[in-house]
Structure formats: C-alpha cells, structure tokens
Amino acid sequence: MSGSDTDVLHALIGxxxxxxxxxxxxxxxxxxxxxxxGGRLRYAEFLLPVGTLFVAFDDAVLLSQVGGHGIxxxxxxxxxxxxxxxxxxxxxxxxxxxxxxxxxxxxxYPVDTGRLGKFQRRVLDATRAxxxxxxxxxxxxxxQIGAPAAARAVGTAxxxxxxxxxxxxxxxxxxxxxxxxxSGGGSEVKARxxxxxxxxxxxxxxxxxxx
Amino acid sequence: xxxxxxxxxxxxxxxxxxxxxxEAFGTLVRPHLSGLLAFAVRVAPDHAAGExxxxxxxxxxxxxxxxxxxxxxxxxxxxxxxxxxxxxxLRRMGRQRREVPVGLSLEAGHSPxxxxxxxxxxxxxxxxAELRKLPxxxxxxxxxxHHAGYPPEEIAQILDRPSGTIKAWIHRGTRRVRAALPDxxxxxxxx
Numbered sequence: 001m002s003g004s005d006t007d008v009l010h011a012l013i014g015x016x017x018x019x020x021x022x023x024x025x026x027x028x029x030x031x032x033x034x035x036x037x038g039g040r041l042r043y044a045e046f047l048l049p050v051g052t053l054f055v056a057f058d059d060a061v062l063l064s065q066v067g068g069h070g071i072x073x074x075x076x077x078x079x080x081x082x083x084x085x086x087x088x089x090x091x092x093x094x095x096x097x098x099x100x101x102x103x104x105x106x107x108x109y110p111v112d113t114g115r116l117g118k119f120q121r122r123v124l125d126a127t128r129a130x131x132x133x134x135x136x137x138x139x140x141x142x143x144q145i146g147a148p149a150a151a152r153a154v155g156t157a158x159x160x161x162x163x164x165x166x167x168x169x170x171x172x173x174x175x176x177x178x179x180x181x182x183s184g185g186g187s188e189v190k191a192r193x194x195x196x197x198x199x200x201x202x203x204x205x206x207x208x209x210x211x
Numbered sequence: 212x213x214x215x216x217x218x219x220x221x222x223x224x225x226x227x228x229x230x231x232x233x234e235a236f237g238t239l240v241r242p243h244l245s246g247l248l249a250f251a252v253r254v255a256p257d258h259a260a261g262e263x264x265x266x267x268x269x270x271x272x273x274x275x276x277x278x279x280x281x282x283x284x285x286x287x288x289x290x291x292x293x294x295x296x297x298x299x300x301l302r303r304m305g306r307q308r309r310e311v312p313v314g315l316s317l318e319a320g321h322s323p324x325x326x327x328x329x330x331x332x333x334x335x336x337x338x339x340a341e342l343r344k345l346p347x348x349x350x351x352x353x354x355x356x357h358h359a360g361y362p363p364e365e366i367a368q369i370l371d372r373p374s375g376t377i378k379a380w381i382h383r384g385t386r387r388v389r390a391a392l393p394d395x396x397x398x399x400x401x402x
Contacts, residue, residue, distance in 0.1 A: 005389070006389070009385060009392070010385070011337070012334060012335060012338050013338060013342075013353060013356055013358055013385075013388075014337060014357050015335060016249065016253070016358060017249070017311045017335070018246060018248065019245070019248050019249060019258075020330060021244045021245050022247055025266070026236065026237045026244070027237070027269075029265075029270045029273075030233055030267040030269070030270055030273055032266060032267075032270060036267075036271060038303060051239070053250065068280070069280065071278050072278060072280045074278050075275050075278030078271055078275040078278065079276050079296070081271065081296075081299060081300055097333075105219050115302070117372045117373065117376070119256070121375060149265075153373060156373075160371070179243045200289070
C-alpha cells in the first residue's frame with residue numbers, strides 16, 4: 001500500500017457520513033429514566049490513618065479512592081456506568097481492609113481488573129505481591145513482568161490503578177528512590193502512606209526521597 | 212479537525228451544568244453530537260444500539276457532571292470524555308448480551324450533492340462495510356483517528372489501552388480495509 005493510497009483511504013474514512021442529529025436528541029436523552037448499563041454499584045467508606053478510603057464493590061472491588069469527598073467518588077462510579085449506592089460493606093471486605101490497617105501486606109479480597117488491558121493487569125498483579133514495608137522501582141516491576149524496556153509504561157499503568165491502597169501502587173518508586181507521582185493525590189499522599197507502612201521518607205531538594 | 216473547547220465559554224457552561232442546568236448541558240454537548248453519533252452507530256452492533264448508547268451516555272454525563280469536584284471540572288475536556296463514555300458503554304453492552312455482528316444498517320446518505328458521484332458513494336459504503344468486519348476496538352481506534360481526528364496518544368487515553376497497541380490496531384485495520392478495496396481508488400471514488 002503506497003503512501004498516497006493510504007491518504008486516500010484516510011480521507012474516505014474521514015468522509016463517512018455523520019448521521020443527522022434530531023433537534024430534541026439531548027432533550028429526549030435527559031427525559032429518559034437514567035438506567036446505567038452496569039446497574040447499581042455499592043460503595044462504603046473506611047477511616048484509615050492516611051485518610052478516608054472509599055471502596056466500590058460487588059462481589060469484587062472495582063474502584064477505590066483515598067481522600068476527597070463521597071460525592072466525587074459517586075461521580076467516578078457514574079463515569080464507569082453504574083448508579084452509586086452507599087451501603088455497608090460485606091463482612092469479608094471489612095475484614096480484609098481491617099487486616100491492611102493492622103499491618104497486613106496483601107489485600108485479601110477479589111479485585112475486578114477485567115475491564116483493564118492485559119499489560120496493566122500484569123503490572124497490577126506484580127505490584128500486588130510487593131510486601132508492606134518494601135518498595136520496588138518502576139524498572140524492577142518492568143523486569144518482573146518480562147518487559148524490561150517498559151518502565152515508563154509501568155508508571156502509566158500504575159498511575160491509572162483503579163484501586164489505590166488495595167493494590168499498593170504507592171510501593172513502586174523511581175530508581176533513584178524519589179517517590180514519583182501518585183494518582184491518589186500527589187507525592188505527599190504517597191509519602192504519608194509509605195510512612196504509615198514504616199518506610200523512612202525524607203524531604204530533600206528532589207522531593208520526597210526514601211532514606 | 213479536533214474541536215478544542217473555547218476555554219472560558221465552556222468553563223462557565225460546565226459550572227451551570229454542575230448546578231443542574233439542562234439548557235446549558237444541551238449547549239455544551241450540541242457541537243459534538245454529530246461526530247459522537249457517527250462514531251457510536253459504527254462501533255455499536257447496529258444503528259439503533261449506537262443511538263441508544265449515546266443517549267444513555269448523555270443522561271449519565273449530566274448526572275456525573277453534577278458530582279465532579281470543581282478542580283476536575285475545570286480540567287475536563289468534554290469531547291474526548293464523551294467519546295470515552297460511549298466506548299465504555301458499548302463495551303459493557305457487548306459483554307452483557309454477546310455481540311452479534313449485524314450487517315451494515317447505516318442508511319446510505321441520500322443527499323446526493325453535485326460532487327458526490329455514485330462511484331464515491333459506492334466506495335464509502337464499502338469502506339463502511341469493511342470497517343464493520345474489524346474487531347470493535349480496532350474499528351473504534353480507526354474512527355477516532357481518521358473520522359474524529361485524534362492523535363494516537365489521545366486515542367490511547369480514550370480507549371484506555373497503550374498507544375503502541377492503538378497504533379498497531381489502526382495500522383492493521385486500515386490495511387485490511389484497503390485490501391478489500393479496488394486497486395485504483397482515487398480521491399473522487401472509482402476512476
């Protein structure tokens with residue numbers, strides 16, 4: 001396929017017809033009873049030493065958030081296509097989170113990563129196995145999942161961890177021991193969580209650094 | 212072709228939407244509807260399902276926007292966010308009732324303007340039909356690239372897959388579509 005040939009095809013795809021939108025399209029959309037594709041999704045709040053942990057669950061955990069407000073967490077649930085509903089967590093989930101607070105390493109409850117890509121699932125699985133009180137570098141995780149050149153992609157995958165705290169993406173730091181970004185609220189929150197887990201985090205010119 | 216928000220105007224609208232203003236929501240989304248619908252009806256199993264998915268997305272978006280924190284609201288780029296909601300909705304629908312590939316149900320455009328030759332219309336309908344034979348996510352990536360005009364990096368965000376994967380889907384997908392077309396295609400249709 002030659003270059004100009006490809007351009008013609010691209011132009012054709014660009015020219016595919018856009019159906020006309022009726023004037024009342026939005027009005028009708030807002031009139032219809034809101035029915036999320038995913039149905040109801042329950043969520044609960046837990047008070048942790050590092051802040052409030054919001055957890056959305058059915059028979060597995062789908063989403064969590066450290067800090068912030070419940071109303072914003074509800075927005076994220078809606079974003080996923082579910083109707084949020086505040087509820088009590090099942091005993092097994094409460095027990096699993098309690099064990100984390102008490103110093104457990106690993107969150108012992110199913111986490112639904114089915115809607116994520118294969119690569120991200122591998123990164124999250126490897127991260128889940130990092131024990132409390134330890135850290136790994138992005139490149140070490142990359143090596144562990146058999147993609148040694150993909151340290152940066154590991155960072156991206158962790159930045160989009162849907163379940164912070166429960167899958168401990170905060171335990172993955174830069175090779176130079178600088179904490180790096182944390183999706184759950186920046187490197188201060190990451191520092192707070194790691195200190196809570198017994199890691200000595202110092203403030204240096206480069207930012208938060210593991211001593 | 213990518214429509215970026217006119218920052219100030221969109222921000223005020225978003226604030227109004229956040230307080231539950233339906234009119235403001237209409238004004239906010241209207242410029243994007245045609246492109247979103249073109250995408251939805253081609254990625255969905257059929258036209259009706261695509262239209263349905265987009266309406267659900269709009270009603271969901273209206274709810275979600277009223278629950279977004281102000282700092283996230285000001286950073287929200289509405290158009291890619293809506294594309295993302297459409298694909299996520301279609302992915303979930305696909306899981307719920309196993310997606311049955313249906314033949315082309317898009318009505319052919321019946322507005323034969325002077326420049327639109329019969330040959331070109333025929334060619335477009337073949338392109339449309341060939342796109343439908345691709346896996347859903349490949350098709351979505353190609354439409355986002357060449358119909359909605361997004362660069363691969365932004366498509367990676369919308370489809371939530373690495374940009375390397377997106378580039379591969381677009382490359383292999385367009386090659387497959389090209390292979391089904393006559394050798395001598397030119398811009399205006401058949402020669």
